[in-house]
Amino acid sequence: MADWGPVLIGVVLFLFLSPGLLFEIPGNNRPLEFGSMKTNGKAIAFHTILFFAIYSILTLALHVHIYTG
Structure with a gap:
């Protein structure tokens, strides 16, 4: 049986926490921007740390765990 829990969590978090897609902390002009489709180095670092923290807590x-087969 394959454990798809970590894979599914990683994909969903990647989609939600991609900087500039849904939101961006810190934004280019404001502390929080929604749907700007632009990013900067600070936002990439923040979203990476946030992704790692949430992924680690959940897994x-x-x-x-999500088992198939």
Whole structure:
């Protein structure tokens, strides 16, 4: 049986936390921008740390598993 939990969590978080797609913290002109489709280095670093923190909590601490097969 394959464990698809970490894969699914990673894909969903990547979609939601891509800087500039839905939101961007910090934005180019404001602290929070929505749907700007632009990014900067600070936003990339922040979203990377946020992705790692949420992914680690969901996969390691909460043991989210989705089995198929």
